[in-house]
Amino acid sequence: MQSAKPRISKIRPKVKTVRRPAPPPARDSKVSRWGNSLAFRIPQDVVDHLNLTDGGHISVEVRGNSFTVRPLRKKWTEAELLQGVTPDIVGGEVNWGGPIGKEA
Numbered sequence: 001m002q003s004a005k006p007r008i009s010k011i012r013p014k015v016k017t018v019r020r021p022a023p024p025p026a027r028d029s030k031v032s033r034w035g036n037s038l039a040f041r042i043p044q045d046v047v048d049h050l051n052l053t054d055g056g057h058i059s060v061e062v063r064g065n066s067f068t069v070r071p072l073r074k075k076w077t078e079a080e081l082l083q084g085v086t087p088d089i090v091g092g093e094v095n096w097g098g099p100i101g102k103e104a
Contacts, residue, residue, distance in 0.1 A: 021049065023049055024043065024045040024046050024049055027043060029041055029042075029043070050071050051071070052071055056071060056072075057071075057072040058070060058071055058072060059071075059072050
């Protein structure tokens with residue numbers, strides 16, 4: 001008598017897909033003098049799409065005859081990320097047992 005093979009369920013997990021809104025369409029912008037530099041205005045829908053703020057920092061990369069402007073995001077330090085985290089919130093330390101193998 002053969003043993004029955006376990007049935008493998010073919011149920012797919014439900015995955016929620018989060019879609020970002022489509023980027024704003026390309027458009028022309030005028031270059032103007034700003035002190036000793038040149039500047040161009042960023043349309044409001046682009047500002048909203050990229051979450052840009054007044055005084056925010058950007059990166060400008062030049063390749064051949066074009067350039068790319070990207071927003072720079074804050075780089076958090078470990079201390080900033082863990083600010084306000086206490087053992088009470090996390091649940092304290094976990095005892096995983098004594099050292100074994102080469103740990104001893």
